[in-house]
Amino acid sequence: DTEVTQTPKHLVMGMTNKKSLKCEQHMGHRAMYWYKQKAKKPPELMFVYSYEKLSINESVPSRFSPECPNSSLLNLHLHALQPEDSALYLCASSQVGGFGNEKLFFGSGTQLSVL
């Protein structure tokens, strides 16, 4: 299985809502990532988990809260978002360290619209 699975595929939420994005992989990867992507722009790194511990937070606002319940799952909890947070949210996974283990596998993303 070389898939990273994300749910939901689409999400529309109001600024007062609370929602969660989910990501799952069964490739045995111990690094998992959240990226935000605006149309035709490169993905922007938000968070990195390594061995289920948060290792990188790219100064993301607290209205985005990541969680890594186990080595296969990654969640992104959303609360009090702003319209400018509307974007494609991509999950990715990779091996941790080692020459030859650099490949990053992306999920299909959640297209988020904040009204």
Added chain:
Amino acid sequence: GENVEQHPSTLSVQEGDSAVIKCTYSDSASNYFPWYKQELGKRPQLIIDIRSNVGEKKDQRIAVTLNKTAKHFSLHITETQPEDSAVYFCAALPSGSARQLTFGSGTQLTVLP
């Protein structure tokens, strides 16, 4: 930190022609250079990658070249087809434990039938 510049931002070619996209990077410690293709509304897909100990890699119609001295790498697509139309992103990964890919700004490739 690493900085990756990508050119051109848009590229239109006739079907059957070749397309070349170029990237430069700043961190001489970078040792892994992937290229991603992203069709509209879909995930970025790794199409080819190259490591710093190799100068060129080819996979059917796609090739990547790396010049470590000049710190630039290029994607070459030959015999382009309409299904090659997409946004292409280059990226660079510095060696070390923090696996943070730095992406280029992207190239919108349009293959005209």
